Amino acid sequence: MTSSIPNTPLAADDTSLWIAPPLPWYRRLTGDLLGYVLLAPAVTLLAALTIYPLLYSIYVSFFRYTGGVMKGFIGLGNFQRLIGDGQYWNSLRVVAEFTLVSVSLEFAFGLGLALFLSQKLVLRGLWRSLVIVPMMLTPVVVGVIWRLMLNPGIGIINYVLQLLGLPAVEWLSKGNWAFVSIVIVDVWNWTPFMFLILLAGLESLPVEPFEAARIDGAKPVRIFLDHTLPLLAPTILVALLIRTMDCLRIFDQVFILTGGGPGNSTEVVSLYLYKTAFKFFDQGYAAAGIIILMVLINIVSMLYVRVLTRQEE
C-alpha cells in the first residue's frame, strides 16, 4: 500500500497542515487597539495629574469649601463674590499689564539675539550657551539673587547706576519701580527661552527665498520684513503663546521680590489666589478665581491659535 502523502515539501504559504505557535497577546494588538494601549500610560498620567484636579477644582468652586472642609453647595455664590472683589480684578489687571510688557520685551530681545547669534561668529556655540544660562535657574533662585542685586543699599544695580552718574533707585519699595523690577527680572530670566525657539525657527527656514532675494538685490531690512518675519511667523506665535501662558501664571519671583507690594501694586492673580487658598483657607472661592483665570488664558490661547492657523493657511 502506497502512502497518499505527497513527497514534495510543503509550500511556504501552505499552512493547512502546519499549526503556528500562538502569538503572545500583545503581538496580537493591531490597529486602533494598539494605539489605545500605547496611549494609555500617558492618558492615565494626564488624567491623574491634570484632568482630575481640574474637574475637582470646578466642582469645589460651587461649594463653600474652607479649611479643607466642604461646608455646603452655594451654586454660583463664589463667582458672584468674585465679580465684586476689587482685589481680584486688580490682580488680573496687574498680571495682564505684566504679561503685555514682559512678553513684548522678551520677544524683541529674543528675536534680536536669535538674529545676531545665527550669524557666523567666533565662538558662536559658547555665546549661545551663555545666553541660555538664566533660563536654567529655578525661579526661586532667580528671585533671591535679584532681591539682593536690587537692594538699594548694597545691591550691585544701584552701585553700577551710581558709577555711571545716575541716581540710585528704590527698586522694590516704590509702586512703579516694583512693577518695573518684576518685569526686568522676568525678561532676564525668560528672554533665553524666546531666543532658543526663535533661533531654532530661523535655522530651519528654507535658504532659497533668501538667496533669490539677495540675487534680486534686496536690502537686509527688506529681506527681514518680506521673508524672515513671514516665514518665522508660526514659530513666533508658538513662542508668544507659551510665554503668554507662563506670564499669566507668574508666582515665584513676585512672591520673593515684592510679596505683591508695595500696597497691591505687584499683586498678580496667582499670588492673590494662593493667599486666598492657603492663608485664608477659602479654597472654594480660590477655585472659582482659578476657573475664571483658566477661561481667560484659554481665550488668549485660542486667539493665538486662530492667528497661527490663518498663517498656515
Place this chain on the structure above:
Amino acid sequence: MRKVYLTFSLLVLASMLLGACAAPAAAPVPAAQPAAPTAAPAAKTGGKTIVFAALQGIELDGIKAVIPTWQQQTGNKVELVELPYANLQEKVFNDLQAGAGSYDVIFADDPWFPFMAGNGYLTPFSKFGYTADPDFVQRSLDVCTWPPPFGPRTPGTAKDAKGELYALPELGNVQMFWYRKDLMSEPKDIPDLIAQTKAKADPAKGVYGYVHRGARGNPVVTNFNAWNWSYGGDIFDDNWKVIVNGPKSVQALTDYISLLPLAPPGAANFNADEVGAAMLNGSSLNAIVWPAFNSQIDDATKSKVSGKIAITQFPKGEKQTSQIGNWVMAIPKAAKNPDVAFDFVKFATSADSQRIAADKAGAPPTRKSVLQDTNLQKKNWWFPAEEKALGAATWRPRTPEWNKVEDILGTYLSKAITKEMTPQAALDQAAKEITQVMTAAGYYK
C-alpha cells in the same frame, strides 16, 4: 523595538495601578483622642518616633541643641520636618483641618494659636495631667491659653470659660529696641526717639535713622504694632469694634512715616533680616529687632559695630510695650504619639533645655529662672531687658481671622508708607475692610 515599547508601557501602567491600589502615604486617620494622663512617662516606652514640624531658621537652633539628649535619654526619636515660615503654616493648618495627624508636635508662631486652639485642633495639656509651671513668664503662658485669659473672646465663647493650656512656650521672642549707644543716648520716650533720630541721622553721610520693616503684610504690621500700641492705639476694642483708624493710631502712623526719609533706602520693602543687616553693618541708628538677632551684636564676624549697640525695651509712649512673638510647642488632637510628644515638649521647654538652648544658640528663653540666670547673663547681657519686654508685651488680637486682618492692614500700611495714601485714608480703608471680614465671620450681631 515594538516589544520594548509595549513592555515599557505595560510596566508603567502596572506600576500606576499598583500605586493607585496602595494605601496613600499620609492617609487621613480619625482624630485620635489623647490617652488619659499617663503615670508612666513616655520616656520609659522607648523606640517610638515622633514627627516634629518646625520652622527652618535660627529660631529652631535652641531645640536642635537639645534633641540628641532627649533621644538618648528616652530611646525615642524625633523626625524633624523643617519648613520656611509660609510653608510651615500652610502645611500645619492643612494637616490640622484634615485631621491627618501627620505631625506629633508643632512649633507654632503665637498668632497661629487662636486658629489652632480656637477651632479645637489641639490637645489640651490637662489631658496629660499637666498644670502650668509658674517658672514660665506669665505673658508667655497667656499666649498658650485658650480661651484667652483677657481681652475680647471669639463669638460663642463664654465670658466665664476658664482658659486651658494647649501649648508650652519654647522661644521667648519679643520685639526689642536696638540703638547705637555711641551715637545716641537711650531714648526716654518716643518723642525723644523721634527727636534724636531726626537730629543724628544724616543719610547724605550714610548715617540712617530708624530702620522700618516696611514690606507689605506681616512685616509692616508687626513693626507698626509696637508704635500703635505704645501710642495707646489698637486694632480692636474689647467688643471687636475696629478702632485702628482712631486718632492715636493715625498719629502713630504719621510719626512712623515721618522717619522714613531718614531710613535706609528700600526700607519700605525690608523684612526682618534686612533690618538686622542694616543695624549690624553700622549704617543705622536704631530699629525694632527680634531677639534671635541679639547674639550677633557682639560677634565681630557678623557685626561691624560690635560693642556699640545697646538693647532695651521699645521706648514708652502712652504706655511701654512691644509685640510678643513667642514660638510655642503644641500637640495636634490627631497626633499619633501624643504621650511621647508631650514628653518631648516638656523636655524641650524645661529650664535645663532652655539653658542649653540659650547658651549654645542664643535662644531667648520663656522661663524666669533662665532669664535671671547670672551665668547666662554674662554672655546674654540683654536678658534683663528681655524679661521686662516680655512681661509688658502685647499680643496680636486673639482671633482665628487674624491672617485676613493682618493682610488688609499690611496692604494699607504699605500704601501709606509709599505715600500712595495718607495715614488717615489708609487706616480708614483698612478699618472698613477689616470690619467686613469680622462681620462675615459673625463677630457682630
